[in-house]
Amino acid sequence: xxxxxxxxxxxxxxxALEEYLLTxxxxxxxxxxxxxxxxxxxxxxxxxxEEINKSFVDQEGIVVARRLSGGGAVYHDAGNLNFSFVKTxxxxxxxxxxKFTRPIINALNSMGINAELSGRNDLLIEDKKISGNAQYYxxxxxxxxxxxxxxxxxxxxxxxxxxxxxxxxxKGIKSVQSRVANIIDYLxxxxxxxxxxxxxxxxxxxxxxxxxxxxxxxxLEHINNLAxxxxxxxxWNWGRSPDFxxxxxxxxxxxxxxxxxxxxxGIIKNCKIYGDFFSLNDIVNLxxxxxxxxxxxxxxxxxxxxxxxxxFFKDQSAESFIRFVTD
Numbered sequence: 341x342x343x344x345x346x347x348x349x350x351x352x353x354x355x356a357l358e359e360y361l362l363t364x365x366x367x368x369x370x371x372x373x374x375x376x377x378x379x380x381x382x383x384x385x386x387x388x389x390e391e392i393n394k395s396f397v398d399q400e401g402i403v404v405a406r407r408l409s410g411g412g413a414v415y416h417d418a419g420n421l422n423f424s425f426v427k428t429x430x431x432x433x434x435x436x437x438x439k440f441t442r443p444i445i446n447a448l449n450s451m452g453i454n455a456e457l458s459g460r461n462d463l464l465i466e467d468k469k470i471s472g473n474a475q476y477y478x479x480x481x482x483x484x485x486x487x488x489x490x491x492x493x494x495x496x497x498x499x500x501x502x503x504x505x506x507x508x509x510x511k512g513i514k515s516v517q518s519r520v521a522n523i524i525d526y527l528x529x530x531x532x533x534x535x536x537x538x539x540x541x542x543x544x545x546x547x548x549x550x551x552x553x554x555x556x557x558x559x560l561e562h563i564n565n566l567a568x569x570x571x572x573x574x575x576w577n578w579g580r581s582p583d584f585x586x587x588x589x590x591x592x593x594x595x596x597x598x599x600x601x602x603x604x605x606g607i608i609k610n611c612k613i614y615g616d617f618f619s620l621n622d623i624v625n626l627x628x629x630x631x632x633x634x635x636x637x638x639x640x641x642x643x644x645x646x647x648x649x650x651x652f653f654k655d656q657s658a659e660s661f662i663r664f665v666t667d
Contacts (some may be wrong), residue, residue, distance in 0.1 A: 342553035343541065344372040351379050351405035351416070354424070356567035358408060361426040362481045364562065369427040370553065371544070373537050376416040378493075379403040380500055383411040383474065387581040395667045396499050406577045408483060409474035411461065415500050419491035419522070421533050423540075429482035437461045437473050440484035444471075447543035451536075452528040463488075468521035490533045491524045574636065579606030588665055594618070594653040599665055601635070608633050621651035630665075637666050 348354050354374045361370050380402055382388050388404060391413035397404060416422065425440055433439060441457055448455040448463075455471070458464045463471035463486070473486035497520065523536070531539070544550055555563070570576055581603075589598040595617035602610035611627040629648070633639045640662045649658045 341369045341371055341544070341548040341550055343550045344370060344553050344555065346372055346374060348374060349377045351376055351381060351403060351407070352567040352571040353563065354422075355405065355407055355571045356563045358424055358426065358483050358485070359566060359570075360559065360563050362408075362476070362478055362483055365426075365559070367428055367481075368553070369425070369548075371423065371425050371548075371550070373541075374422050374424075375418055375420065375533065376422070377403060377418065378496065378500075379405055379416040380413055381416060382406050382413045382577075384408060384476070385410050385582065386413060387584050388578050389581065389586070390584070391501065393500055398667075400496070400500070402500055404577055405571065406580060407474070407485075409476040409485065411474035412472065413501060414472050414487050415492065415497040416487065417492050417496065419489070419493060419524075419533065421488040421490050421537055422485065423488070424483065424485040426481060426483050428480060429477065430480075431477060433482055434475055434477045435460070437475070437484070440475070440482075441471075441473055441486065443544055443547070444486070444488075444540065447540040448523075450543055451539060453523060453526050461486075465521060465523070465526050468519050470521055470523055488536070489520060489522050490536055491522050494520060494522065574634070575606065578636070579634070581606065590664060592617075592653065593655050597653065597664070601630075601665075603635050606635055608635055617653055619652045623652060626652050635666065637662055640666065 344357070346354065346357065354376075357372065378400065380392050380397065382391050382404070384407065386406075388406065392404060396402075423444065437460060438457055441463060445455050445457060445463065453465065455463045455465055461473040462469050463473070470489045471486050473484065476483040541550060583602070583604045585600065585602050587598065587600045589596070596615045597617060598614040600612045600614070601608055608630050611630045613623050613627055626648075629643050630640065633643055641658070644658045644662060646658045649656055649661050653661065
């Protein structure tokens with residue numbers, strides 16, 4: 341098995357590497373590890389907004405990225421070791437998480453960590469989740485990747501994935517909340533996350549004969565281009581979300597504002613605004629302004645300004661209204 345040593349701390353590059361290994365690389369079996377800066381990783385079929393506490397994510401500067409595989413949303417930070425296997429496989433290997441997590445489980449067990457596969461795709465220690473796993477199959481190749489909570493900030497994990505009480509109706513796949521724990525709390529001897537990575541590699545080498553694979557300049561250019569033209573894009577990470585409807589309602593000095601939006605491919609397709617406010621302008625004009633906009637702060641700033649918003653809501657700024665609608 342070929343091992344690729346990378347040091348990218350942003351999800352976009354690592355997800356681009358996964359796609360490259362699946363579709364364009366030599367048909368070898370690969371493994372690589374990565375550690376990200378604080379990030380939320382959503383599954384391929386999820387509604388991004390439905391999975392995150394957006395105001396907290398924006399405040400903390402947490403990266404939001406969509407992966408190739410399905411499954412639920414996970415939180416990554418510098419205390420989370422992630423692994424990816426990319427191998428030639430049969431369609432019958434899809435959803436066979438035992439096959440692809442067994443080497444990791446055995447490696448952890450060899451260190452005195454009593455991890456086990458539970459349910460479909462989670463690794464547990466004493467009924468607490470330390471790893472979530474997901475898979476993606478294409479053209480005779482399979483990607484099977486997972487997390488290892490080593491010393492993650494569990495408080496931030498909880499806050500980042502704790503969605504506000506929004507009224508969202510979506511066709512996306514929703515995450516299931518689980519009790520989580522860090523591996524560091526179960527170690528017989530202290531180690532760093534990098535030592536953990538190398539111990540797993542050494543263990544895998546005994547059975548899989550690990551050989552290091554160095555990416556060429558051309559391969560790196562391909563991966564970098566894939567990151568920029570796909571995985572970094574708003575259209576992939578947000579716009580790809582399944583169609584959904586959302587209701588935002590709050591009380592302001594001008595009165596109650598109740599905004600209801602239909603979103604498709606990240607674009608506002610329908611907008612209705614209700615409330616007990618007194619308006620100088622016909623609210624239909626504001627609704628029509630918002631229809632056709634990307635559902636982002638930046639896009640709404642381009643079409644809404646203070647003078648315009650004040651004709652509908654006394655003492656309300658465009659920025660506060662936009663934040664209310666998008667947070």
